[in-house]
Amino acid sequence: MAEPFSFKYQLSTMAKERLDPSEIGVMIKLSIVNNAISLTAGEPSADIYPIEELKKAFSTIFEDTSLLAYAKEDFGLLNLREWITDRMKADGLAPEWVEPKNILLTNGAGEAIDLVAETLIDPGCTVLVEAPTFTETLLTFxxxxxxxxxxxxxxxGIIPEEFEKIVKERGARFLYTIPNFQNPSGRTSPVERRVKILEIAAHYDIPVFEDDPYHYLSYDGEAPATYLSLAKDDKRVLHSNSFSKLVAPGVRCGWLVVPDAIIPHLNALRISAGLTRPAIVQQGLFNYLSATDFKARVAFLRDVYRVRRNGMTEAIKKYLRPLGIKTNYPRGGFFLWGEASSVGIDDIPAFARFAVEKKKVGIIPGSAFYTRDEAKNGRDAFRISFAKVDPQTADEGIRRLAEAFREYKK
Structure with missing residues (x-):
């Protein structure tokens, strides 16, 4: 019997050489398979989805049958884009030049990243990212x-002098940054740094891609001003955000603020990727947002996640700090960053598998968040997510993690 067709001579370079399995996905699956306490996933928990409000918001959408046709508006439902524009300006996230025509609705912030990559990247060009940075963005680029x-x-966050040094030496197509409560490190760049980085970017004529999905999830005061607002009329900043953290990830709706100069290019790529996005979902989301006290929703989320952040940091203080393991204190977002060199860890992927299989606790290896050439910089680091973890579970999970650190390699 002939062997099934293998496609080995037809696979593209992209499929064969440029993509690696997501370490985040691998560790999430291992946590499930091993029935482990998962400190892996950076996503909201189902208990804080606004279920009843969403049911009501979506109950009337089929009354407008035009929503079931191909959408007529290039960048998505106008009502929702107007809501986003007004909200961003009211909260100081956007300068005056941003209008609904500059708001592109996307299939989550992930599609925004993909579209920017398609618009600005040529094979072989240099893209600057924070070290460390979000794994899935590295895969997309x-x-x-x-x-x-x-x-x-x-x-x-980013050290301005290092940014300028690299730009001088090799140039760059653009800089990608998650400036608020960064994934994976939980770090936040102060305004002074953002201003300096914008000055360097302007001097060397480089755009900045600001990915800001955690902006509203600040637990100790408000997040600093966005790169987008600080740049004012310069229009070199692309800004992405998402309703995944504010409403629910399953609505799959994010947005990208697009400077006028590249609207035609992004629109053409958007069309080639699937003609339109689901207007019926966008209408339901708009109905929800229009009927919701957004500030109250944000305050609720902050209160919930603040308790979870505090529970995780208390558990770390109790179990990991006596081992000499260093962690930071995030002022928002979902993540903490740890460094385990004090306990002799130099192969964090191997340790993470030991922890999830033997001690039933899942973390993400820090090496996953560096470029291929720089993965060694994360060989003793790890990311912890507190987003779905109540204080009691955090205590047990970190206790197990401490046991894993003590017993590994014994």
């Missing part, structure tokens, strides 16, 4: 053929 280079960062 690599898929397009980018040479991703990590810019050294500290507790205040």
């Amino acid at each position: 690599r898929k397009q053929g980018a040479n991703c280079v990590g810019v050294p960062s500290d507790d205040d």
Whole structure:
């Protein structure tokens, strides 16, 4: 019997060489398979979805049958884009030039990242990212053929002097940054750094791609001003955000603020990727937002996640700090960053598998958040998510993690 067709001679370079399995996905699956306490997933928990409000918001959408046809508006439902524009300006996230025509509705922030990559990246070009940065973004940029280079960062995010040094030496197509409560590190860049980085970007004529999905999830005061607002009329900043963290990830709706100069290009790529996005979902989401006290919703989320953040940091203080393991204190978002060199860890992927299989607790290896050439920089680091973890579960999970650190390699 002939062997089934293998496609081995037909696979593209992209499929064969540019993509690796997501370490986040691998560890989430291992946590499930091993029935472990998962400190892996950076997503909201189902208990805080606004279920009843969404049921009501979506109950009337079929009354407008035009929503079932191909959408007529290039960038998505106008009502929702107007709501986003007004909200961003009211909260100081956007300068005056941003109008509904500059808001592109996307299939979550992930599609925004993909569209920017398709618009700005040519194979072999250099893209600068924070070191560390979000794994899935690295995969998206690599898929397009980018040479991703990590810019050294500290507790205040990207170090401006390092950014300028790299730009001088090799240039860059653009800088990608998650400036607020960064994934994976939980770090936030202060305004002074953002201003300096914008000055360097302007001097070397480089755009900035600001990914800001955690902006509203601040637990100790408000998040700093966005790059988008600080740049004012310069229009070199693309800004992405998402309703995944504010409403529910399953609504799959994010947005991208698009400067006028590249609206035609992004629109053409958007059409080639699937003609339209689901207007019926966008209408339901608009109905929900229109009937909701948004500030009250944000305050509720902050209160819930603040308790979870505090529970996790207390457990870390109780179990990991006596081992000499260093962690930071995020002022928002979903994540903490840890470094385990004090306990002799130099192969964090191997340790993470030991922890999930033997001690039933899942974490994400820090090496997953660096470029291929720089993965060694995360060999003793790890990411913890507190988003879905109540204080009691955090205590047990970190207790198990401490046991894993003590017993590994014994």
